[in-house]
Amino acid sequence: MQSLGILGVGELTEKVVRGLRGSGFDGPILLSPRNAERAQTLAADYACEVMPSNQALVDNASILLLGTRPDSVAQLATEISLKPGQHLLSLVAGLDMQTLRATFPGALCVRVMLSYAAQFNESTVVVYPPDKTTQACLGPLGTLVVMENEAAFELATVAACMNGWFYFLLHDLQYWLVDKGLPIDQARTLVLGNLEDCVATARTHPDQSLKALGQAIATPGTFTAAGLEVLNHQPGSATWGAACEVVFDALLNRVPR
Numbered sequence: 001m002q003s004l005g006i007l008g009v010g011e012l013t014e015k016v017v018r019g020l021r022g023s024g025f026d027g028p029i030l031l032s033p034r035n036a037e038r039a040q041t042l043a044a045d046y047a048c049e050v051m052p053s054n055q056a057l058v059d060n061a062s063i064l065l066l067g068t069r070p071d072s073v074a075q076l077a078t079e080i081s082l083k084p085g086q087h088l089l090s091l092v093a094g095l096d097m098q099t100l101r102a103t104f105p106g107a108l109c110v111r112v113m114l115s116y117a118a119q120f121n122e123s124t125v126v127v128y129p130p131d132k133t134t135q136a137c138l139g140p141l142g143t144l145v146v147m148e149n150e151a152a153f154e155l156a157t158v159a160a161c162m163n164g165w166f167y168f169l170l171h172d173l174q175y176w177l178v179d180k181g182l183p184i185d186q187a188r189t190l191v192l193g194n195l196e197d198c199v200a201t202a203r204t205h206p207d208q209s210l211k212a213l214g215q216a217i218a219t220p221g222t223f224t225a226a227g228l229e230v231l232n233h234q235p236g237s238a239t240w241g242a243a244c245e246v247v248f249d250a251l252l253n254r255v256p257r
């Protein structure tokens with residue numbers, strides 16, 4: 001079993017640790033010492049070891065997971081020296097492969113995109129470039145999507161942002177129901193339940209386009225069709241598309257977040 005060293009114990013990497021332990025990963029997990037209280041709590045709850053320094057972590061781990069914010073990466077790089085060919089899996093959104101390799105010379109760099117659902121092994125796990133070690137290590141956190149080129153990986157980062165945006169759409173739909181008089185819990189159950197119906201149907205019909213599945217419901221004369229007509233006259237997709245463009249543009253122009 002390979003050992004995993006986590007550089008940057010924060011919101012996302014904490015969820016990675018929970019998900020890995022939940023999936024049965026019983027190899028050593030080493031944590032960087034910064035953010036000591038959080039690292040100690042995680043170590044106690046999930047059988048990890050807090051290392052005395054970032055370099056001690058690098059020396060003792062076979063695979064490294066980079067989970068700092070982008071603006072901390074340059075400083076971190078001055079604190080550590082990696083083993084030649086050591087795996088460095090970067091979670092840092094927008095930090096491109098060329099910069100990663102220049103910042104950590106000699107490392108075998110892989111980019112990874114995850115969501116908070118990693119903690120219960122339901123994340124989309126995007127990997128670039130294809131790498132068996134990374135896929136074996138982080139695949140248990142959810143559903144693997146392996147990218148052959150970096151532009152595709154940046155598009156996957158835009159898709160990861162959609163995950164965050166969906167909450168706001170669902171909130172708005174929930175509160176339309178609440179404003180009309182439904183209790184909050186019931187409104188939430190209805191919105192999430194109908195979304196789950198949609199996802200389950202789409203997953204069980206991979207041969208049919210999402211649009212075709214919708215059209216099969218919004219047949220002429222139905223209530224669904226009446227509402228769809230309104231949506232088509234005020235297309236929300238234009239706004240969503242604009243949000244995607246802003247993020248994709250920022251990723252391609254290397255605007256750090």
Ligand SMILES: NC(=O)c1ccc[n+]([C@@H]2O[C@H](COP(=O)([O-])OP(=O)(O)OC[C@H]3O[C@@H](n4cnc5c(N)ncnc54)[C@H](OP(=O)(O)O)[C@@H]3O)[C@@H](O)[C@H]2O)c1
Nearest residue numbers: 008009010011012032034035067068069070072076092093
């Ligand atoms: N959050 C998400 O949903 C999400 C999704 C996809 C990708 N990402 C990427 O994941 C990365 C982390 O995001 P996050 O939200 O988890 O950030 P976060 O909660 O701020 O965690 C980053 C951690 O790194 C620590 N750190 C900073 N410099 C360090 C150093 N030199 N040595 C060791 N640790 C150091 C920070 O400590 P201090 O607090 O002391 O600075 C903090 O504990 C980001 O690059 C982001 O792009 C996040």
